[in-house]
Structures are given as structure tokens and as C-alpha cells.
Amino acid sequence: MTFKELNIIEPLLKALNEKGYTNPTPIQQQAITPALADRDILGIAQTGTGKTLAFSLPIIQHLHLQKADERVKGIKALILTPTRELAIQINECLNDYTRYTAIRHAVIFGGVKQNAQVAQLRAGVDILVATPGRLIDLINQKIIDLSQIRYFVLDEADRMLDTGFIHDIKRLLPRLPKNKQTLFFSATMPKEIADLSRSILKNPVKVEVTPESSTVDTVKQYLYFVEKTEKSELLIDLLKKDRAKSTLIFSRTKHGANKIVQILCRAGIGSSAIHGNKSQNARQKALSDFKSHSIQVLIATDIAARGIDINQLDLVINYDIPNVAETYVHRIGRTGRAGNKGTALTFCSNEEKKMLKDIQNLTGKNLIVLKQ
Incomplete structure (x- = not known):
């Protein structure tokens, strides 16, 4: 239809x-x-x-x-x-x-x-x-x-x-x-x-509509407990350790997505953002550059990310935990496709712990906690 x-x-x-x-x-x-x-x-x-x-x-x-x-x-x-x-x-x-x-x-x-x-x-x-x-x-x-x-x-x-x-x-x-x-x-x-x-x-x-609760078995899911003010530093450290990975980062808001791009730019990490305020041409260019590996990092809001379909996406980072647990399932499902393995990292601040609990209740899985 x-x-x-x-x-x-x-x-x-x-x-x-x-x-x-x-x-x-x-x-x-x-x-x-x-x-x-x-x-x-x-x-x-x-x-x-x-x-x-x-x-x-x-x-x-x-x-x-x-x-x-x-x-x-x-x-x-x-x-x-x-x-x-x-x-x-x-x-x-x-x-x-x-x-x-x-x-x-x-x-x-x-x-x-x-x-x-x-x-x-x-x-x-x-x-x-x-x-x-x-x-x-x-x-x-x-x-x-x-x-x-x-x-x-x-x-x-x-x-x-x-x-x-x-x-x-x-x-x-x-x-x-x-x-x-x-x-x-x-x-x-x-x-x-x-x-x-x-x-x-x-x-x-x-x-x-029955809620989607299953998370892809081929996706390894990890968790960092990190204060909101320290998220950007952790993100830069992770991206600098392995610049070869194609990484999709999720922000809850358009303003947040733009801010992440600015932070990464200052750190010398090339990235682009796609969200509703970007023109269609700008969004298509950012997505095309990401798919062709001209840039390794793409920051997206949940709405803008609906059109993203990349078979070999190495890493998804939840910079902000989504307000609704089902959105987490949709986000991490963008990696680990077509038989490939993928990794999902989630940053959780104190105020986001309730949302994390909702995700774990929905999926029936506890994310593996990593230390910074």
C-alpha cells in the first residue's frame, strides 16, 4: 500500500x-x-x-x-x-x-x-x-x-x-x-x-500496533554511565580510537545534532548532521558522503534517520537516550544488518536512568556496562 x-x-x-x-x-x-x-x-x-x-x-x-x-x-x-x-x-x-x-x-x-x-x-x-x-x-x-x-x-x-x-x-x-x-x-x-x-x-x-521489542542478535550493546557535561569528551575519545568505523550518532533534538557537529569539528573529526532544518539537498549530500565514506560520522535525529538504510554500518551511538524505549530498538537496528555484526553504545546520564530502565524492561536485556 x-x-x-x-x-x-x-x-x-x-x-x-x-x-x-x-x-x-x-x-x-x-x-x-x-x-x-x-x-x-x-x-x-x-x-x-x-x-x-x-x-x-x-x-x-x-x-x-x-x-x-x-x-x-x-x-x-x-x-x-x-x-x-x-x-x-x-x-x-x-x-x-x-x-x-x-x-x-x-x-x-x-x-x-x-x-x-x-x-x-x-x-x-x-x-x-x-x-x-x-x-x-x-x-x-x-x-x-x-x-x-x-x-x-x-x-x-x-x-x-x-x-x-x-x-x-x-x-x-x-x-x-x-x-x-x-x-x-x-x-x-x-x-x-x-x-x-x-x-x-x-x-x-x-x-x-504491537510494540517492537526484539533487538537484533547480531548487535553488541554496551552502556556508558556518564554525566551530561562529559558526554562530548567521551564521544571524541571513542571516535579517535577507531576513525575507520562508520558511526551513526543519535541526538534527541536538531539543536543537539548541530552542537555535536561543532564539537567534533573542533576536535578535527569530520561529520555532518541531518535533521528537519536541513534542506533536502544538504541531507542527501550528507547521507551520500556517509555512504561513500567521505565522512565517517553522521549525526541524526530520529525523524531524519528514517530514510537511512546502510548495510555495513559499524557503530550506532545513542548520545541521548530516546524518550521512548521502542525508539532505541529502531536506532540500534540500523547496524548489524544483512548478516553483518554491529555495535551499539549508549551514553546514560543521571537524568536518563529511568529511560534506560524502560529500554531494558522492553528488550529483556541488560546492556553491558563499560568503564571510561
């Missing part, structure tokens, strides 16, 4: 093609068609399964196809997510997906000053990605009005429970219009989340 067979319109197909998306993932195959038909969705899926595209494309397509006289001012779609990292990631995806449309989107989250976010909101936004705390704050300041919302996405609902945002969600729900389409996603369904889903979904289509 292709995206074209899911009746995705041309501007979206063009954007997907430029980013290397060809065939939809299982969650996209199951969710996009009913979502395009205005059905509510109950999705049970983890990050890394392609669910951001599954809920974004129908919303973008609906908004793009609305006639000019049907368009109303104000925020029309709200995507609610538990963490600023995930909110930023979703907004980066929207940059890619809306490239050939006039749809405007923005992201808001706490922990930073609100001025720039407020300025963007006042300039006009169709799709808003938000964390609950900042959203409620701006609603209380009468900066955000949710009365025109037609599409509502609650992403990673079970993590809302873990992060203590569930009460904020319940406070927000009465502020949303009753006549809207709701897309509800959660990796697990504890009782409180199941009850919440039943209270806000109308005759939903249930879509489910």
Missing part, C-alpha cells in the same frame, strides 16, 4: 516524497482512512510507529481542502502532548508535512518565556501543538481561545498520567467544542486512561 492509495492529496504527497516517505506504516494504514472520513480514533501505539503522521495528515488534508468561505479565524486543531520534547518534535514534523500548503502551525510549552510564543499565536495559527501547563496558562490569560477547535489530538495519554497532567486534561476538556473530531493515542490503557477515552470519543475506530 502507498500513501497515494490512502487518497492523500498532491501537496502532502509531494512533501512526503521529498522526505523519503514511501509506504505507510501499519498504524498509518489503519488510522488515516477512517480519520479522513471524520471518524474518532482510539490508537494504541508507541512513539516510533509513525503515529504523528497518522494523526497529522488527515487534519492537514481537512484544513487544506476547506473552501475559503468555510474557513474561520482562530485555532482549528489542537495537538496536546505531555512533554516539551515531544511537542517540539511534532511541530518539526508539521514543518515537513505542511510545506506545500498555507496551513500555519505553532508550538507552545513551559520552561521558557512566553513572549515569542504569544507573538506567533497573535499572528494566526491553524494547528497548535501544546503541553497542558502552558496551554492552560495562556487560556487563563485570554490569549488562547479554543472555541473554533474542530480537531483534537491527545497524544501519549498514558504519559499524561505519569507526568501528573491528567487533571489538567480533565480541566481542559469542557473548554473544547462538543462538535469535533478526536484522535486519542496511548501506548498502554490503564483504567483511568480507558475511562478518559470512553468519555471523550464517539464511536471510535480502534487501531493498534
Whole structure:
């Protein structure tokens, strides 16, 4: 099945093609068609399964196809997510997906000053990605009005429970219009989340993807416990010991990927980064140089790395541990392919130990600890 067979319109197909998306993932195959038909969705899926595209494309397509006289001012779609990292990631995806449309989107989250976010909101936004705390704050300041919302996405609902945002969600729900389409996603369904889903979904289509937990047996997995401030020094030491290895390094953010390139450049280690802010030509050149061994080190975000398929990749380094355990499986699966052996190194700081535990619980394996 292709995206074209899911009746995705041309501007979206063009954007997907430029980013290397060809065939939809299982969650996209199951969710996009009913979502395009205005059905509510109950999705049970983890990050890394392609669910951001599954809920974004129908919303973008609906908004793009609305006639000019049907368009109303104000925020029309709200995507609610538990963490600023995930909110930023979703907004980066929207940059890619809306490239050939006039749809405007923005992201808001706490922990930073609100001025720039407020300025963007006042300039006009169709799709808003938000964390609950900042959203409620701006609603209380009468900066955000949710009365025109037609599409509502609650992403990673079970993590809302873990992060203590569930009460904020319940406070927000009465502020949303009753006549809207709701897309509800959660990796697990504890009782409180199941009850919440039943209270806000109308005759939903249930879509489910089994989490991928198996790690490739041909990949040796090692772990370094290292403070965040010492990661760059460890990385340089490791890369200088064996410059011949083709190494793919994962960063959680685009800014982080750029910073790693700068650090390696100062250390005399040639590298390139690929992420959503890079042009398609720049990404293709970086990938081509990496495959031809013109450069030995490539730094990537998880989203940008989806198009990477290299049979003889020696080493994967998790400079940042992914927020979601399944993403670790996808990352290290890029080495040890086609019968070749591979190595995966993971850097774990104190604040990342919980995420490490999630990975070990998912895979059923303890990573081998190495000393610096």
C-alpha cells in the first residue's frame, strides 16, 4: 500500500516524497482512512510507529481542502502532548508535512518565556501543538481561545498520567467544542486512561500496533554511565580510537545534532548532521558522503534517520537516550544488518536512568556496562 492509495492529496504527497516517505506504516494504514472520513480514533501505539503522521495528515488534508468561505479565524486543531520534547518534535514534523500548503502551525510549552510564543499565536495559527501547563496558562490569560477547535489530538495519554497532567486534561476538556473530531493515542490503557477515552470519543475506530521489542542478535550493546557535561569528551575519545568505523550518532533534538557537529569539528573529526532544518539537498549530500565514506560520522535525529538504510554500518551511538524505549530498538537496528555484526553504545546520564530502565524492561536485556 502507498500513501497515494490512502487518497492523500498532491501537496502532502509531494512533501512526503521529498522526505523519503514511501509506504505507510501499519498504524498509518489503519488510522488515516477512517480519520479522513471524520471518524474518532482510539490508537494504541508507541512513539516510533509513525503515529504523528497518522494523526497529522488527515487534519492537514481537512484544513487544506476547506473552501475559503468555510474557513474561520482562530485555532482549528489542537495537538496536546505531555512533554516539551515531544511537542517540539511534532511541530518539526508539521514543518515537513505542511510545506506545500498555507496551513500555519505553532508550538507552545513551559520552561521558557512566553513572549515569542504569544507573538506567533497573535499572528494566526491553524494547528497548535501544546503541553497542558502552558496551554492552560495562556487560556487563563485570554490569549488562547479554543472555541473554533474542530480537531483534537491527545497524544501519549498514558504519559499524561505519569507526568501528573491528567487533571489538567480533565480541566481542559469542557473548554473544547462538543462538535469535533478526536484522535486519542496511548501506548498502554490503564483504567483511568480507558475511562478518559470512553468519555471523550464517539464511536471510535480502534487501531493498534504491537510494540517492537526484539533487538537484533547480531548487535553488541554496551552502556556508558556518564554525566551530561562529559558526554562530548567521551564521544571524541571513542571516535579517535577507531576513525575507520562508520558511526551513526543519535541526538534527541536538531539543536543537539548541530552542537555535536561543532564539537567534533573542533576536535578535527569530520561529520555532518541531518535533521528537519536541513534542506533536502544538504541531507542527501550528507547521507551520500556517509555512504561513500567521505565522512565517517553522521549525526541524526530520529525523524531524519528514517530514510537511512546502510548495510555495513559499524557503530550506532545513542548520545541521548530516546524518550521512548521502542525508539532505541529502531536506532540500534540500523547496524548489524544483512548478516553483518554491529555495535551499539549508549551514553546514560543521571537524568536518563529511568529511560534506560524502560529500554531494558522492553528488550529483556541488560546492556553491558563499560568503564571510561
